[in-house]
Amino acid sequence: MRIIDKIKADGVHISFEVFPPKTDAGFESVLKATDGIAELTPSFISVTYGAGGGTSKNTVKIASHIKNDLKIPALAHLTCVSSTKEEVHKVIGQLQKEGIENILALRGDIPQDGQFPLPGQYSHACELIEDIKKMGDFCIGAACYPEGHVEMEHKKDDIRYLKEKVDCGVDFITTQMFFNNDIFYNFLYRIREQGIMIPVLPGIMPITTKKQLARSCALSGTAVPQRFRAIVDYFGDDPAAMKQAGIVYATDQIIDLIANGVRNIHVYSMNKPEVAAAIMQNLSEIVK
Ligand code: FAD
DSSP: OHHHHHHHHHSSSEEEEEEOSSSGHHHHHHHHHHHHHHHHHHSOOOEOOTTTHHHHHHHHHHHHIIIIOOOEEEEEEETTTTTTTHHHHHHHHHHHHOOOOEEEEEEOOTTTSSSOHHHHHHOOOOHHHHHHHHHHHOOEEEEEEETTTTSSSOOHHHHHHHHHHHTOOOEEEEEEEEEOHHHHHHHHHHHHTOOOOOOOEEEEOOOSSHHHHHHHHHHOOOOOHHHHHHHHHHHTTHHHHHHHHHHHHHHHHHHHHHTOOOOOEEEEOOHHHHHHHHHHTTTTTTTT
């Protein structure tokens, strides 16, 4: 099923994310986590992609398992920055062969030791989107950054490039994580003002360890509001308490989004079915 049709259907929809193992050794445990998340009947499950291409094979395999065995719509992420066009086209062909209709088209982070862009290869996500559209009838998602992408000094330029990307043929966009919903509402206002009218899925990351917060924020540049910082400072050294507090904080963000009219929310569940299940349990009377 095309995710855009799910998004447009009535009701509140929660989707989750898994990431593939770096080596084949971890494959079974990721499949198990995926099966656990599938039991929560999410609107779709997304599978991330290693920018270096190392996990590409597993992304396709896990997305195929979600779609063909678990019968849940799968969203396969695809990055292009460290691959040749030929390699990327091959992966698109594999996705097509597995019947996966949904791709989250990404540039990927610029490799620190590599040349960018590679001559004649991709430099931005919009070029990948154009190629995906040429190759088949996919539902295409893309990334967006309510706090601005780390490489872009001015948010206005970031939104201008986002508009160009959307105009290449994007059906929906998913946000980088944020911990303050006001940032998301402000972003929505600013992109709508610039004519970006497609659905926007807020991405919510349940932070369950102190280390995870530091790592995630270093990568994404996401700001930590004082309220959440106090929670992590207080509970961070007690793993069970931190996990519970992080789940409650994420649930609180989701409830606020729903109360403000948001109908599709993506949860960065990070191969943790128990975290996804706890959130769904907290929402049991809200998301039916
Ligand atoms: P782009 O849309 O190409 O934008 C990258 C930067 O270039 C931005 O600063 C933008 O403003 C600028 N820009 C865009 N077009 C132009 C142009 N024409 N000229 C000049 N500047 C331009 N990474 C992974 O490796 N694997 C994943 O699975 C993955 N999943 C993600 C899912 C989501 C929802 C999000 C938000 C991010 C994800 N990422 C993933 C991270 C992502 O790859 C990085 O943030 C990457 O640095 C940017 O990718 P993009 O597709 O947003 O790039």
